[in-house]
Amino acid sequence: MTGLEENAPRTAGAIWWQVIPVWAGLAVLLALTLLLAYVPMGRLNLVVSLGIAAAKAGLVMAFFMQLRRPDPLLRLAAFVALVFVAFMLTLTFTDLLSRATLTQPGTVTPRSLPDMPVTGQRAF
Template identity: 50%
Template structure:
């Protein structure tokens, strides 16, 4: 229940919001696919990682509804995000140190 309005959102509001998020995710999917075929050297990997972070942020914030969840759930999500960030950092460091 939204405390500012005092009523539940309608089904149309949910569909509109989720449709816009889905459209944004599809646009990011197509852009990451297009970037994979553009020869930008090391920037291709960096752009792919940035797009992946944006997509995962959209999913976590809106589909998983972390903005409305309890603090312990948010802490678990942040811990998972930190772990994934460490893995991405190590992978990115490996890619950058390889000869072209």
């Protein structure tokens, strides 16, 4: 055996007992994401949400993509995919940061509403 567990006898019960705790963990993280979406935490809300998303992605990569196996080619492919995604996100954010502001001549901006009276009348 090479350590990759290719020849290990696997029964349906053994597979279910390995997958159900991971599924339960993902469900708990999903519920935590939903609950924290309604908690006003300011700027910390983004950090917590990204942390929970990273934990969910880690669970999926480790268990469902089987990156726990010591197969170097599998890990290399996952690493190359992560580098590609990081490269594409870097290009996207660089493009967004290098765009001109909306106050430049020639850009179309929405008209501002006229000053509303304080009498409680609506603008429409």
